[in-house]
Amino acid sequence: MKNLTVEEVSFPHQRYVLIKLTDQQPLPDILPGQFVEVKVDGAPNTFLRRPISVNYVDRNKNQLWLLIQLVGEGTRTLAKLTPGDCLNVVFPLGNGFSMPTDTNCDILLVGGGVGVAPLLYYGEQLKDKGFKPFFLLGARTKNDLLQIPLFQQFGEVFITTEDGSMGEKGFVTNHSVLGKKAFSHIACCGPKPMMMSVARYALANNIPCQVSLENMMACGLGACLCCVEKTVKGNVCVCKEGPVFDIRQLTWEL
């Protein structure tokens, strides 16, 4: 648990805030796909911490980025932070995405809505380790697409929007690249219906697939057993044994 200092607050879109945090000490090792639990002060109805995925870690600037969708009182209160403010954070939590072993394989990272957040750091880490990641990012409209130029730094980006205002029209699973290119790994984060249809595609094509879940949490440490997901091993804590799961571990009806 640490008090991190807010260095930058920006609004990539009116429904999202990007908060860049720093510390006097070097940030600890953080794996892509891990998350933090943020204490929200000054919000009377926000009692519990808010779990937020790590969007990016900028080692040069010793910065931790959180990309947050403004949903309720807690996240809207976080959006009022200004540079110099302190944020109490428990981190890093959870398991994170796994790294494939063969750097020649083509890895597809699929994100929808604010679910794109952890894929930026994962993409950067993959590129850093010699992989060539591809991104397939979906949103309702072009205004809901986030951080596209940043994603493009780390790999080729394919886009779908539900209204066709950018990229191909439709859902991520309708994108033509899926028919053209044979991917060897898929990682996905987004709304559950999207993750289920991506998982269905992966299963049908025999591609290993990881998904990042966001069940409601309290402790974030595997103590309260509130955020459980049904798996082949029984109920397990998403905060501790996840948030990233191989789809074959889950009991989703695909």
Next chain:
Amino acid sequence: MSNLNIKIGDLQLKNPVMTASGTFGYGLEYADFVNLSDIGAIIVKGTTLHHREGNDYPRMAETPSGMLNCVGLQNKGVDYFCNNIYPQVKDIDTNVIVNVSGSTPEDYAECAARIDRLEKIPAIELNISCPNVKDGGMAFGVTRKGAAEVVRAVRARYHKTLIVKLSPNVTDITEIAKAVEDEGADAVSLINTLMGMAIDIERRKPVLSIKTGGLSGPAIKPVAVRMVWQVARAVRIPVIGLGGIMNAKDAIEFFMAGASAIQIGTANFIDPTVSVKVRDGINQWLDQHKVSSLSEIIGTVD
């Protein structure tokens, strides 16, 4: 430094701060945040004779100044605890207490008997008050007869310190407290969660998978203080107070109401170091008020 030592039955506590069952895992989950030996006692997850999967997700709802949960006693059973968890927790340099639950008096007694054999577990806390499973004990905890029956069965087979955790979901908690005292309980802890409910108005459905759950957090603190005060005046055995304690000032309220020790529950989710902060805060308060021993303030409010 004031004297924070407290005795509950044969149980010697170096300080009166315990962590509540179900909110602190097996302690190990919090070892990165606090020195576990700084805590007076760690009460580990509810343990049953057999493995339980618990209830379906969603198991939690955030509510004003608190939360509802319906975890439903998910645990791998007492034998798993004895063989796999006990070796990991037995050398923690503080009291590790097991919370025991069951669906019949025989289950409770058998589970307790197996824990009785574990040398480094000096006490159990009998959960006769879980509101989240049909057969999980609350049925026992809401009548004098039921509570007495379970405590009698366990007392016959458990020989160390026996704490009984009481449900607030009753008309008169002092009646239940007296019944378990009469059957040989060494202490009572209260309160367990208050039964509550939250509804998702867009889906027009309850938020929790089993519709109702147990309310915890500061929202229930005044109820808990009142019940501790009532029970402390009704029984001779020590009372352990819990319910919404977030800081040392909250803890002092419980001591003045009559609690000999306190438990920190839901607050652990917001600050994983809170238990040690509460201990330090109690010390500081006693020093500032020139109280040399914690026992001097226990039950001082009439």
